[in-house]
Amino acid sequence: MVENSPAPLPERAIYGFALFLGSWFGFILYLIWAYVPETWLFSLGLTYWPQKYWAVALPAYLLVSVGIGYILLFGINMMSTAPLNSTHTVTDNYAKKQQQKKFQEEAIPALRDIPISEVNRMFFLPEKGICNSR
């Protein structure tokens, strides 16, 4: 595939159908293992199964991890928020390394990150007007 588009393609349809059959097969196998008594399975010659304890334990573990995952994600977000005393609230690497283009008359000024002192002066000291930026 040359471009990465989410459009339907014949290969993707085949992959999807194979996954669909595989997941149905897995589900039926799980139901047989969980519900059929061990003696019947032994009489068929299938002796090497995990303990039936896991038929209940694994879904329980999964649901608890999903619940904890919500709380964990919230906590990770809060931990990676910059604290109030870090310079990341004011600037970052891209802003420090930006080039200052020369000011041309009657042209739209180039896009750049405005330092916070200038922004503050524009917002909170209106009587000074838009003074020359240094």
Place this chain on the structure above:
Amino acid sequence: MEGGRSRPPPRCPPGVEERPYRSASGAPLALRRRQHSASCRELALRRPRLQLRSLSAVTSAVWLAAYGIFVLSENSMVLSAAIFITLIGLIIYLHFVKIDQESLLVIGSLGIQVTSSYASGKESTTFIEMSRVKDVVINEAIHMQKVIYYLCILLKDPQDPQGVSEVVPLFQSSQPRLDCLMEVYKSCQEILDQRKEAPQSSEMK
């Protein structure tokens, strides 16, 4: 300003103006502005003192709960533990947590001094000299689940003249709202502008 009591507000000495504001959570604050000279200003944010009714509410709740546990468990240690915890908790709260006043003293040629006074009388002071100060700005940042405005001092980076090496947030425990912050910002900028007008004397160092 001293909410809940019917006392008249304390008189300001002449030359000092005091105005009421609110903190981010709605608590009343008082901003006191004092101009010592043309290049020296002091701004103090005062919070209401510890109220007797909240102190007695908390103490009664803790002691009644302890008495209830004592009645159920017949263990007299619960009562002494409750008294001990209340006393120790009150001392720790007054000495380490309850800030009565946060003040900012800006001296144009010298530096900026930040003082926090606790309810127990303790004062903690930080002084930043003017050669290290780049600017005093109002910054917005995400704090917990909100975006708050707060005043902060930007310190210069020795390697990079345009860069910021450190951010010192001010008025952390009072958390005043934007109108109060704008007043403090304007007062500070008037003094900081003076050092730009006389760069020769400060660049001599």
